Amino acid sequence: MNWEDIFNTTRLGEEDKSSTTGLARNEFQRDYDRIIFSSPFRRLQNKTQVLPFPNSDYVRNRLTHSLEAGSAGRSLGTIVGNAIIKKHLILKKQEISAHDFGAVIGAACIAHDIGNPPFGHAGEEAISYFFKENEGNSLLRNLTKEQLADLQNFEGNAAGFRLLANSLPAQTSLKGGLGLTYLSYATFTKYPKTSLPNLKDSGIAFLKKYGVFQTEIETFKQIADTLKMHPFGGHKNVWKRHPCIFG
Secondary structure: HHHHHOHHHHHHHHOOOOOOOOOOOOOHHHHHHHHHHOHHOOOOOOOOOOOOOOOOOOOOHHHOOOOOHHHHHHHHHHHHHHHHHOOOHHHOOOOOHHHHHHHHHHHHHHHHOOOOOOOHHHHHHHHHHHOHHHHHHOOOOOOOOOHHHHHHOOOOOHHHHHHHOOOOOOOOOOOOOOEEEEEHHHHHHHOOOOOOOOOOOOOHHHHOOOOOOOHHHHHHHHHHOOOOOEEEOOOEEEOOOOOOOOO
C-alpha cells in the first residue's frame, strides 16, 4: 500500500491543475466547504431523518444529522490519523497530517446522505417498486439489464455519488460535478460496486449495497485506478474499499 497514491489530491474535472495545498485550507477542507455550499446538501433540510412524534416543535432532519456526522467524522479521522502517522512515518515525509485524515473523512460524512430520497429506505423502496410494476414499464424500453437493475433496486448511495460527481450540461460546461478530490469520492463510496453482480448474500458488509450507477462507471474506474483501489473477488465492476473508509 502506497500512501502517496492513497492521498492523491487530484480533483475530478481539474486533473491538469496543480494542488493549492499549503494555503489557508488543505485540499480536503476545500472538499468539505464545496459540499456545505452545494444545492444537494442544502436540500437535506427538507428530508426528515426519521418520522417522529416529537414533544416539541423541533423535527429532526437529515441536514442536522449530516452536520453532526461530519463533526464526529472529522474528530475520529484526526484521532485515527494520528495513530496511523505514528505507525507509518513515511507520511510525515509526504507532509500528510492527522488533519488531512480528519478533513477527508469529515467531508465524506457530511455527504453520506446526500443522495437519499425523502423517507430514506422507504423512499428507495418506493422508487424501486415503481420501476418493477406496470407504472414504470413505459420508461424501461431498450435498457440493458444493468441499467434496469439500477432502477429496480434504487440505491441512495449511488445517487449520492452521481450528485457529487456529475455535472448537468444545462447548468455548466465544466465536468466533474463538485470537482472534489479523488480521495473524497473514494472515501464517500462505502459500497464500491455497481448494482450487478448482486452480492447481497455474500456476507461481506461492503457488498450488500452498491454505490455506482451505470452512468458513472467510467468516472469511478478513473478514481479507482488512480488511487490503486484493486478489483475484488474477480468480479466485474467491484472494487475493494479505500482504507480511509473506517466503518
